[in-house]
Amino acid sequence: MNYNQPLELTGLVSNLHEFFRDNLSPFWATLVEGALVLLALLTLYAVIALALIYIERKITAFFQSRLGPNRLGKYGVIQSIADMIKILIKEIIHIKEVDKFLFYAAPFFVIVSSMLTFGAIPFGQGLQAVDFNIGIVYVLATSSIGIIGVLLAGWSSNNKYSMLGAMRSGAQFISYELSAGFALMTVVVLSGTMQLSEIVESQRYAWNIFNGHILALIAFIIYLISGHAETNRGPFDLPEAEGELTAGYHTEYSGLQFGFFYLAEYLNMFIIASIATTVFLGGWMPIQIKGWDAFNQIMWYIPSYVWFFGKAGFLVFLSLWVRWTFPRMRIDLLLNLEWKYLLPINLINIIVMVVMVLMGWTLSDWFPALFGN
Amino acid sequence: MNPFIKYISGIFTALKALIGGLRVTWRELWRKKVTMQYPENRETLVISDRWRSELHMPHDENNEHACTACGICMNNCPNGTIKVTSNMEETEDGKKKRVLDKYVWDYGTCTFCNLCVITCPSDAIQFNNDFEGAMYDRSKLIRQLNKPGSKLREKEKVEKPAAPAKEAAKPTEAPAKKEEKKEIAPEAKKADEKSSDKENK
Numbered sequence: 001m002n003y004n005q006p007l008e009l010t011g012l013v014s015n016l017h018e019f020f021r022d023n024l025s026p027f028w029a030t031l032v033e034g035a036l037v038l039l040a041l042l043t044l045y046a047v048i049a050l051a052l053i054y055i056e057r058k059i060t061a062f063f064q065s066r067l068g069p070n071r072l073g074k075y076g077v078i079q080s081i082a083d084m085i086k087i088l089i090k091e092i093i094h095i096k097e098v099d100k101f102l103f104y105a106a107p108f109f110v111i112v113s114s115m116l117t118f119g120a121i122p123f124g125q126g127l128q129a130v131d132f133n134i135g136i137v138y139v140l141a142t143s144s145i146g147i148i149g150v151l152l153a154g155w156s157s158n159n160k161y162s163m164l165g166a167m168r169s170g171a172q173f174i175s176y177e178l179s180a181g182f183a184l185m186t187v188v189v190l191s192g193t194m195q196l197s198e199i200v201e202s203q204r205y206a207w208n209i210f211n212g213h214i215l216a217l218i219a220f221i222i223y224l225i226s227g228h229a230e231t232n233r234g235p236f237d238l239p240e241a242e243g244e245l246t247a248g249y250h251t252e253y254s255g256l257q258f259g260f261f262y263l264a265e266y267l268n269m270f271i272i273a274s275i276a277t278t279v280f281l282g283g284w285m286p287i288q289i290k291g292w293d294a295f296n297q298i299m300w301y302i303p304s305y306v307w308f309f310g311k312a313g314f315l316v317f318l319s320l321w322v323r324w325t326f327p328r329m330r331i332d333l334l335l336n337l338e339w340k341y342l343l344p345i346n347l348i349n350i351i352v353m354v355v356m357v358l359m360g361w362t363l364s365d366w367f368p369a370l371f372g373n
Numbered sequence: 374m375n376p377f378i379k380y381i382s383g384i385f386t387a388l389k390a391l392i393g394g395l396r397v398t399w400r401e402l403w404r405k406k407v408t409m410q411y412p413e414n415r416e417t418l419v420i421s422d423r424w425r426s427e428l429h430m431p432h433d434e435n436n437e438h439a440c441t442a443c444g445i446c447m448n449n450c451p452n453g454t455i456k457v458t459s460n461m462e463e464t465e466d467g468k469k470k471r472v473l474d475k476y477v478w479d480y481g482t483c484t485f486c487n488l489c490v491i492t493c494p495s496d497a498i499q500f501n502n503d504f505e506g507a508m509y510d511r512s513k514l515i516r517q518l519n520k521p522g523s524k525l526r527e528k529e530k531v532e533k534p535a536a537p538a539k540e541a542a543k544p545t546e547a548p549a550k551k552e553e554k555k556e557i558a559p560e561a562k563k564a565d566e567k568s569s570d571k572e573n574k
Binding site for chain 2: 062063064321322326341
């Protein structure tokens with residue numbers, strides 16, 4: 001069934017591709033396309049970060065019965081642009097006694113890791129820069145590079161607070177990476193592929209969270225919890241615990257270097273939300289019901305990238321809601337939660353999921369007329 | 374209890390508690406925002422009546438106040454913010470009478486403890502809520518509260534005119550007020566004594 005999709009960008013992308021292929025040699029066409037994709041991704045990266053900073057400040061304020069930024073532009077919408085300009089023109093303070101090379105290299109590890117992961121996210125139909133057949137493994141691998149940057153930042157700052165913050169962050173990240181990986185593997189078992197585009201395609205009529213019903217729901221919740229912990233946000237922000245560690249691993253950074261950490265933190269929040277969207281909530285796929293062609297057509301009038309950002313935005317809101325509800329955890333309770341609760345539950349969950357898929361107990365197996373692909 | 378059952382039930386009680394917390398913040402999200410956008414909402418701004426900012430002495434339309442210059446407020450002030458100066462004047466019938474000359478209050482040293490207002494036997498001073506008290510010069514913080522040319526509101530004045538109904542009403546009203554005030558004053562003093570006793574112990 002082909003639906004009318006007036007606002008999709010697939011036509012634009014393929015037109016551009018044909019234009020370069022016709023007018024340039026294959027080598028140059030690939031190079032120019034690569035540069036364009038890079039430019040588009042970098043712009044999107046910066047725009048999403050600015051939007052997220054504004055949204056976070058506004059929603060935080062609403063949770064605390066405040067108004068939030070409202071002085072700069074209507075409802076303060078250009079506040080984060082002003083903040084960006086401020087951080088760009090700030091002096092980078094050179095600190096004595098730091099390990100110079102590692103100190104200046106650390107922010108790049110963090111930002112490059114989140115950039116690499118960002119490239120693999122399917123933002124909409126045909127809007128995915130990196131689509132490996134091992135997409136999930138790629139995402140897990142690249143998002144883990146960031147922790148090297150955090151550890152280097154803490155180590156090279158020559159500051160005990162930074163060091164403690166980095167160590168906490170390291171312990172936390174490595175622990176929760178296990179849970180996040182297992183939760184994603186549960187879904188890989190369910191959809192039978194690791195390629196992100198195919199995972200989205202397989203959720204056309206039943207999102208994974210419904211298809212795998214109770215087990216997928218458990219995996220989803222575990223992924224959200226460990227995602228929060230990985231991004232050092234929510235109740236898991238002890239690497240930056242202001243009361244104890246001033247600002248944790250990025251205490252000694254200033255200006256643009258601090259900006260990199262800040263940007264990466266916000267983007268990691270978005271990346272976690274968008275991976276959860278892609279894997280559990282159907283990615284950019286509109287809500288569709290088998291057989292209801294008119295309904296499906298109406299859903300397709302809303303472009304796929306709007307669906308994607310809507311779902312990801314919902315998860316970002318969920319993250320903020322959790323962040324402003326729960327108090328910060330102690331480090332032993334944090335590790336307790338991971339090693340004594342999330343990991344065992346996850347291991348059992350993945351085994352039961354394997355049994356469920358083999359026995360054909362998923363929704364699409366039970367009701368192929370409604371949910372089958 | 375069986376440790377395994379305890380483990381499983383622990384997960385569910387934790388989930389229940391977490392959802393309870395989320396519900397509380399969800400309600401908070403939709404609550405009316407408490408932020409006051411101060412310079413813009415100056416016209417509609419509501420300051421609580423209990424707010425104490427400037428001491429003032431109410432004057433009536435005849436430019437008369439109620440201060441008898443007894444000096445109780447000055448004696449009660451913990452940090453010497455109030456200075457009451459008075460003159461002795463002789464009235465028509467030859468009696469000597471104390472008359473207020475200057476009632477000076479220093480905004481800069483006042484701690485807004487309200488002791489002067491509580492102890493005033495004739496209800497002559499009050500705190501208002503004009504909170505915008507920032508000045509460029511410290512000398513402007515020292516204020517004379519009695520207006521130039523003002524004088525004490527005479528109680529006998531009411532009795533002289535031939536209006537029996539008023540006459541009957543006024544004297545009963547006035548002493549009652551005085552008694553009330555006097556009752557309050559000793560209490561405040563007692564409270565002071567008690568607190569100082571505790572400190573001594």
